[in-house]
Amino acid sequence: MRRVLPVLSAVAMVAAPALAQQEQSTAPFAYRQLEDPAKERAAMDLMETLRCLQCQGQSIADSDAPIAGSMRSLVRERIKAGESPEEIRAWLIERYGDYVSYAPQLTEVTWPLFAVPLVFLLIAVLLLRRRFTLRREVEERGAGDEGEEA
Amino acid sequence: MIAELGLAALWLAAALAGLQLLGGMLGLTRKGEALGRVVRPVAVVQGLLALCAFFCLIYVFAITDLSVKLVALNSHSLKPLIFKIAGAWGNHEGSMLLWVTVMGVAGGFVALIERRLPERTMLATLAGQAFVSLGFYAFLLLSSNPFERLSPVPAEGQGLNPLLQDLGLAFHPPTLYLGYVGLSVAFSFAIGALVTREVGSAFARAMRPWVLAAWIFLTVGITAGSYWAYYELGWGGWWFWDPVENASLMPWLAATALLHSVSVLAARDALRTWTVMLGVVAFSMSMVGTFLVRSGILTSVHAFAVDPERGSFILALLAINIGGALTLFALRAATVSEGARFAPMSREGALVINNVLLCAILGIVLFGTLYPLVAEALGAQVSVGPPYFNPMSALFAVPMLVVLAVGPMLRWRRDDFARIGKSLVIPAMLVVVMSGALVAVADVALLPFLGLLLGVGLAWASVLPLRGRNLRRLPLAVWGMVVAHFGIAVALIGMSSESAFSTEKLVAVEVGEITQVGPWGVKLDRIEPVAGPNWTALEARLLVRYGPDGKVTRLTPQSRTFWAPPQNTSESALLTRWNGQLYAVLGGEGEDGRWQLRLWWKPLVPLIWLGGLLIALGGLLALLGRVATDVRRSIQSDRIAERREGEEKLREDRA
Numbered sequence: 057m058r059r060v061l062p063v064l065s066a067v068a069m070v071a072a073p074a075l076a077q078q079e080q081s082t083a084p085f086a087y088r089q090l091e092d093p094a095k096e097r098a099a100m101d102l103m104e105t106l107r108c109l110q111c112q113g114q115s116i117a118d119s120d121a122p123i124a125g126s127m128r129s130l131v132r133e134r135i136k137a138g139e140s141p142e143e144i145r146a147w148l149i150e151r152y153g154d155y156v157s158y159a160p161q162l163t164e165v166t167w168p169l170f171a172v173p174l175v176f177l178l179i180a181v182l183l184l185r186r187r188f189t190l191r192r193e194v195e196e197r198g199a200g201d202e203g204e205e206a
Numbered sequence: 207m208i209a210e211l212g213l214a215a216l217w218l219a220a221a222l223a224g225l226q227l228l229g230g231m232l233g234l235t236r237k238g239e240a241l242g243r244v245v246r247p248v249a250v251v252q253g254l255l256a257l258c259a260f261f262c263l264i265y266v267f268a269i270t271d272l273s274v275k276l277v278a279l280n281s282h283s284l285k286p287l288i289f290k291i292a293g294a295w296g297n298h299e300g301s302m303l304l305w306v307t308v309m310g311v312a313g314g315f316v317a318l319i320e321r322r323l324p325e326r327t328m329l330a331t332l333a334g335q336a337f338v339s340l341g342f343y344a345f346l347l348l349s350s351n352p353f354e355r356l357s358p359v360p361a362e363g364q365g366l367n368p369l370l371q372d373l374g375l376a377f378h379p380p381t382l383y384l385g386y387v388g389l390s391v392a393f394s395f396a397i398g399a400l401v402t403r404e405v406g407s408a409f410a411r412a413m414r415p416w417v418l419a420a421w422i423f424l425t426v427g428i429t430a431g432s433y434w435a436y437y438e439l440g441w442g443g444w445w446f447w448d449p450v451e452n453a454s455l456m457p458w459l460a461a462t463a464l465l466h467s468v469s470v471l472a473a474r475d476a477l478r479t480w481t482v483m484l485g486v487v488a489f490s491m492s493m494v495g496t497f498l499v500r501s502g503i504l505t506s507v508h509a510f511a512v513d514p515e516r517g518s519f520i521l522a523l524l525a526i527n528i529g530g531a532l533t534l535f536a537l538r539a540a541t542v543s544e545g546a547r548f549a550p551m552s553r554e555g556a557l558v559i560n561n562v563l564l565c566a567i568l569g570i571v572l573f574g575t576l577y578p579l580v581a582e583a584l585g586a587q588v589s590v591g592p593p594y595f596n597p598m599s600a601l602f603a604v605p606m607l608v609v610l611a612v613g614p615m616l617r618w619r620r621d622d623f624a625r626i627g628k629s630l631v632i633p634a635m636l637v638v639v640m641s642g643a644l645v646a647v648a649d650v651a652l653l654p655f656l657g658l659l660l661g662v663g664l665a666w667a668s669v670l671p672l673r674g675r676n677l678r679r680l681p682l683a684v685w686g687m688v689v690a691h692f693g694i695a696v697a698l699i700g701m702s703s704e705s706a707f708s709t710e711k712l713v714a715v716e717v718g719e720i721t722q723v724g725p726w727g728v729k730l731d732r733i734e735p736v737a738g739p740n741w742t743a744l745e746a747r748l749l750v751r752y753g754p755d756g757k758v759t760r761l762t763p764q765s766r767t768f769w770a771p772p773q774n775t776s777e778s779a780l781l782t783r784w785n786g787q788l789y790a791v792l793g794g795e796g797e798d799g800r801w802q803l804r805l806w807w808k809p810l811v812p813l814i815w816l817g818g819l820l821i822a823l824g825g826l827l828a829l830l831g832r833v834a835t836d837v838r839r840s841i842q843s844d845r846i847a848e849r850r851e852g853e854e855k856l857r858e859d860r861a
Contacts, residue, residue: 105591155589160594
């Protein structure tokens with residue numbers, strides 16, 4: 057579904073051939089895994105959270121676009137050299153901007169993303185508490201009005 | 207000629223929608239009562255006309271009438287017929303026509319069969335349906351006419367994106383649309399009930415089959431879309447929290463909440479305002495989803511700002527419909543009484559908790575999907591993806607699943623945890639054993655870990671409501687609930703297992719070379735060219751074997767080249783065993799004559815879609831059960847009415 061529905065729109069469909077016949081990346085680790093399974097896993101986990109800058113709505117882990125291939129290679133090389141995933145992410149963000157990371161960082165632009173779930177949590181708790189404490193009070197006060205409910 | 211017929215039918219249908227709105231509104235006043243009587247027939251004819259226009263569009267696509275602009279832009283004479291037909295709705299104009307068609311037909315159907323509600327509520331409901339339809343007719347006729355002609359007529363069409371030339375996808379959008387637009391009926395019922403202030407069990411019973419049906423279609427649509435992305439895109443991903451996926455998930459979340467609250471309203475006459483609110487929200491989410499997908503705003507806020515005609519039109523519709531409905535809700539909510547009361551420890555209590563949590567998840571998905579657009583408008587580009595949505599939604603999904611395990615066993619109104627506590631001992635023990643085993647054996651990330659535990663516990667708990675009941679006499683609706691909840695557990699286990707235990711192998715192999723992925727041995731046997739109706743391909747013949755002495759099976763992934771329009775796609779090859787799927791993709795050829803293969807072993811991954819189908823099946827069982835009961839009830843009441851009439855006649859005769 058990921059790539060399709062936007063493509064469904066007529067305009068995008070006309071532009072679709074532009075996607076075609078693209079060259080594959082020839083960077084060394086674009087289509088090659090690291091020997092060490094633990095490092096490869098760390099690299100994959102990171103790649104799945106990095107955005108392909110050329111395609112629409114895909115991570116670099118699942119795109120055939122050349123730039124995604126180069127970025128995969130870069131991530132694998134740096135992981136191999138012993139860098140931590142978050143260092144690599146920071147480096148990429150510095151270079152390409154926040155857009156490249158699917159994991160939003162806490163900045164002055166993105167703070168609402170983290171505040172809102174907390175607000176929802178608060179609202180949910182308050183809503184349920186209010187509803188159920190009110191109920192209890194009502195029930196304690198008038199056990200007699202139950203007849204009308206049934 | 208046929209195209210003009212379609213256009214005429216569309217205009218006529220729009221005019222009738224206007225009449226339906228007018229008749230419905232005037233019918234509510236004392237003077238206009240006579241006008242009210244035309245509303246039902248008009249709604250039926252309007253639906254038929256929209257259907258007629260839709261068939262006209264399918265016809266011009268089927269014969270590839272290139273003088274119609276839409277056909278020339280989206281079709282090609284060499285395409286297989288089934289994809290020519292599917293091409294009719296695989297584009298903006300066609301899909302909007304499908305939207306109004308479903309809406310018109312659904313409205314006509316309601317007008318034809320729904321006799322339980324007070325006539326005034328029905329009038330308001332049908333007027334509401336007409337009001338929403340009218341906006342979409344205007345959108346279609348004024349800014350996206352599907353029947354526009356083209357001159358001069360081109361020699362050949364531009365073709366359909368090959369990614370979309372797939373059977374699964376041909377029927378994916380209509381399924382989702384049936385769900386999206388089916389919710390419009392719930393919306394209209396909510397409006398109708400708000401106008402006449404008649405919210406109660408009868409209202410809930412009238413609304414419930416529509417919510418159920420729409421929800422089933424949404425479930426099937428999302429499941430099919432996810433499977434399609436999984437096998438067609440060639441990377442083995444099944445959910446990415448992409449805005450387009452979220453656009454279909456949001457109505458589903460709202461409809462799931464609505465489904466449960468409408469059941470409480472039908473059974474216990476409680477949660478009146480909450481149900482009406484959810485009825486409004488669910489269809490609003492459908493419209494928001496359509497706006498996101500159709501306006502082009504997802505590509506870029508700037509692209510939207512440059513060519514804002516369609517987007518602004520849908521945005522205006524959105525504002526009018528949602529804003530209007532919420533205003534009506536705000537005005538009337540206080541006058542609709544809350545309904546029956548219940549304790550927190552009761553079936554209703556559990557359902558309320560689940561409803562609130564579902565809404566919180568919905569809120570997070572909505573906010574996370576829209577926020578990048580807001581940020582872009584503010585001049586910053588951010589991406590919000592799985593690393594955000596997964597933990598944030600889990601924050602609410604985990605407690606929700608725990609409540610889901612307990613809730614169905616609780617009694618209505620008031621219950622005691624001690625009564626059901628005993629039956630939960632086994633699932634709780636299962637969870638403990640499972641967590642111990644997982645920690646000892648594998649190194650699993652937190653979310654899949656929780657998912658596996660909850661999935662296993664819930665799978666057990668979900669069938670507990672069957673305990674001690676006569677299975678033969680159990681109502682279908684209860685079976686439906688059990689099957690759907692079990693489906694959630696199954697899907698959860700599939701998702702968690704896929705993310706926890708998948709193995710990936712990217713290799714460049716020579717012909718004849720053997721490689722290992724998980725328990726599989728994979729040998730590249732040969733590469734050969736093959737041809738299809740509108741593509742050529744390189745096909746790899748892979749011989750695969752499970753374990754050292756399994757049976758050898760052949761898998762044939764392809765790398766296809768389409769020529770209209772020119773585009774490459776990889777056709778993955780899948781091998782399903784009871785315990786998972788082997789997924790193989792043929793990549794490009796390297797300079798040294800080696801071939802790239804991408805291989806995955808994904809344990810238990812089919813459970814994701816099996817679970818999705820079980821959820822939909824549960825919905826279907828519940829729907830059948832409810833409809834059967836409704837029909838029986840209406841036959842009974844007819845009989846009672848007949849007998850009463852007969853008795854009266856007898857009495858009159860005697861007198």
